[in-house]
Amino acid sequence: MTSEAEASPYTARLLVACRDRPGIVAAVSSFLHAEGANIVSSEQYSSDPTGGQFFLRMEFVADELLERRDGFERRFAETVAEPFEIEWELRHRGERRRMTILVSRYDHCLADLLSRHRRDELEAEITQVISNHPDLEAEVRLAGIPYRHVPVEKASKHEAEERILELLAETRTELVVLARYMQILSPDFLARVGCPVVNIHHSFLPAFAGADPYRRARERGVKLIGATAHYVTEELDAGPIIEQDVARVDHRQSARELERVGRDVERIVLARAVMKHLDDRVIAHGGRTIVF
Amino acid sequence: MTSEAEASPYTARLLVACRDRPGIVAAVSSFLHAEGANIVSSEQYSSDPTGGQFFLRMEFVADELLERRDGFERRFAETVAEPFEIEWELRHRGERRRMTILVSRYDHCLADLLSRHRRDELEAEITQVISNHPDLEAEVRLAGIPYRHVPVEKASKHEAEERILELLAETRTELVVLARYMQILSPDFLARVGCPVVNIHHSFLPAFAGADPYRRARERGVKLIGATAHYVTEELDAGPIIEQDVARVDHRQSARELERVGRDVERIVLARAVMKHLDDRVIAHGGRTIVF
Amino acid sequence: MTSEAEASPYTARLLVACRDRPGIVAAVSSFLHAEGANIVSSEQYSSDPTGGQFFLRMEFVADELLERRDGFERRFAETVAEPFEIEWELRHRGERRRMTILVSRYDHCLADLLSRHRRDELEAEITQVISNHPDLEAEVRLAGIPYRHVPVEKASKHEAEERILELLAETRTELVVLARYMQILSPDFLARVGCPVVNIHHSFLPAFAGADPYRRARERGVKLIGATAHYVTEELDAGPIIEQDVARVDHRQSARELERVGRDVERIVLARAVMKHLDDRVIAHGGRTIVF
């Protein structure tokens, strides 16, 4: 979702999380008013209006915001964040996140993300694509993006993860996207990765968690197949869900045909999840997500 | 959309419309904070952040709100509404709108609304059903709702409209729903009705405006048929659209089958539009609607 | 799906199941041609073209078909069914199945089916509604349908099932529809019921099988909720799926709101499944269904 004011260089997004209590919105909006900012959009959610967790996302425009950023942030910290014990983040339009894509051999999700990147649909810089296979190198290089081949053998899995962590650190990656990366990441890797990891699973979770979901969906005779984009956590296929969608199938379709239909769902679901994350619209909270 | 706090008797909705300028959200939320209210949800839209029209819908809870309503409203008028030249409305949860349904012979939309009314899905009191035919009287009376038969002949159309206006006035109707009412309302009627009129049109407007949309959809070979719920204006089938949806059809389906599929779309689209209107989520503005 | 020829009194449906081998379609269509029948629609499926199971559904029109039915069926048996070892069924348009609805307290699925019955959308005679509660009697009786109250207590469950079996036998029921019937039917009941039983489950099976699916869906943070219509088998919530659909939900919606959205999915999914079953379009085979 993009407001009419999207083009302004002085648009910024303020993200707030704190314990819910009266007066937060008044404090934030009074502060923005005093700073001469005009609120463009505002979304909020409270897990429970009496004592739950409160989340706020505001887009606003303010003249010369970039030039007076330090003062703006210091004043917000002093007059709002500290009194209300708020966690917050301010992101200026144009501050693109640094994103790494991990992929194996299937290229449909990767191709979709690269194509959106070329059309400037993703508010991100793709710093590299890492793969355990060499197959997709030409496609990635044509897009002007570095391709890192990090093979993964059973015996070398630990070394491969170390190498990936190095590459993420070197590129100061702020988001990892698993675009059909067919390796399970270890708990140690996840503990050290230091940024969110978004995965696409090719089923309507929690149905058909684990391997080979299309074959199991076909055997169970479901009438819709789906895909789920979620944040990766230690528990396999159980992280907070960001986005899901489904497509209708019928008894005539072979396993191979279900895969083809499924690919179209997978790539749109992953793309929507990545776009929403980059737009600061997704908040993980208690095993679920709030999507503004 | 209903928040967790939906059951509280002290939940209210504040609706605000005014020319957009900085400080409105700050003023409203500071006022609510000062009154001890806790904001449960808040949605806003500006047609243009510099000088456009601004719309705000806030749900909040506040102790003893009903008991101190008059003072609350007077203080809001003085400290917020007058300085900002705001149009506003305050509706307490449980203040149900008085609604009249107009219907002809098709009962699928009517039956759907009555069924939702019985399950308490509509935040409304259905004060009467008016029809130009006697057919649906038993169904309506079983629901405990008065049924008014107002026949419409070509020569008596004016008298019929006068009678309907009387019935609306007597029941102090605040919303008229045309649930497949097959008469065109005159400009004079619309000028005098004094409340919003919601209609369901059995096509995906603006395609197939006018009569007999399913036959024309079939002849054109469209692959989806739709329905559109809109506010009625003088210009036929051109009022602001509240809700639309479609269903997939194919070449094998006869005109009669398209009608059957269409009925399922019509009733869900009308129901969603009515529920959103009753929940104060729809604002008509410049020929379009904002739906929070 | 209904062909243009739907209105003819001499339309019939021929259903065929047998081991797949060459020549079946030729034999059936040559027979129909010899009988002066015109094929209106034809659908077929083979689980494996070399030695799998073959299924065929043909609609055809033939003059005076009802008058010469016995001879037609005898000739089909002799010249086609016996040589090819075919299981088959012939149903003339207008031969309505006798259907019993079981319901508890929720009436949204029941009301939907009654409303379709009134509009003649169901090719069935509803012979009775059986409920373990008295609540919905007036609604059913208004539709001119007998209402049987068969209370179910823990101690009397066996007696209740016996009573239901009696009522099904007395009415020569050919289809049982569980329209949110909140009792689990015993294996003994299912072994003796003697006709298909269709159930609506309020989740996208196999996700959230068992009790309380909306609460669990909300806790898991899914972005779509669903409903599944399936044939009932001994294994709870595991019978062959006939139809499924989903609706989009978000984090703002309370458990109560999910239920409201879910009701709209449940009733359309159940209605579609019942209509397809009555139209002889559903074949259960190996734990799945073929839906023509």
Added chain:
Amino acid sequence: MTSEAEASPYTARLLVACRDRPGIVAAVSSFLHAEGANIVSSEQYSSDPTGGQFFLRMEFVADELLERRDGFERRFAETVAEPFEIEWELRHRGERRRMTILVSRYDHCLADLLSRHRRDELEAEITQVISNHPDLEAEVRLAGIPYRHVPVEKASKHEAEERILELLAETRTELVVLARYMQILSPDFLARVGCPVVNIHHSFLPAFAGADPYRRARERGVKLIGATAHYVTEELDAGPIIEQDVARVDHRQSARELERVGRDVERIVLARAVMKHLDDRVIAHGGRTIVF
């Protein structure tokens, strides 16, 4: 839709069109049986069972079919096609159509088709991409496909169309796909092109035919935007519709955002239409299509 038998080299598709009369299916299926063929799938449609137009699509497998193709076709012509005055076509699996894509500057539909081509989802050989702009050359060449730049100026439109016709003839093109080609093709071009032309229009036709549909959709306040794939005829945006789909939008979305959402609908709708055409599932008849 693909059957389990898709991999067999001896799978073929038989397409039949003729005046409907009894015995056609019997004749065709008896012929196939006599030739030792096993019918894998069969779909048929009659515009009117008494004297309308009849269409049949059968997939079958038969040993050594390619080797005995000539005799097979001659016998079909003599024993079935001539007596029944049938128009027919036989296509062997693996006989890929020769396809040309025309494109301007937007690459989302082109990239989608190229990506499917790489994954072997299209049963076609892409012989060339023709564009009135040079922009997309690198992308096309990476896919190993020739790129022809044919600039179109107002004065040179006729020459450009002549050049395109030459290129189509040289490559023996059997299908032209307009993947957001922003030039209107002249009646003369269409009369001489000699093969079907599929176009993607960025609205839910017949709504918003003509230029600038997203802007007009936004002004009209529709709640769904769509895309339509259709065969091109002389009358602009009025050719037989092959496929349509829609996506939900709301008041918050700018014209630019509608375009982004629209692109995702356009490319999936065009891809589905092209795949169905290549799979011989689309028959244009009387301004509409039959899609098996």
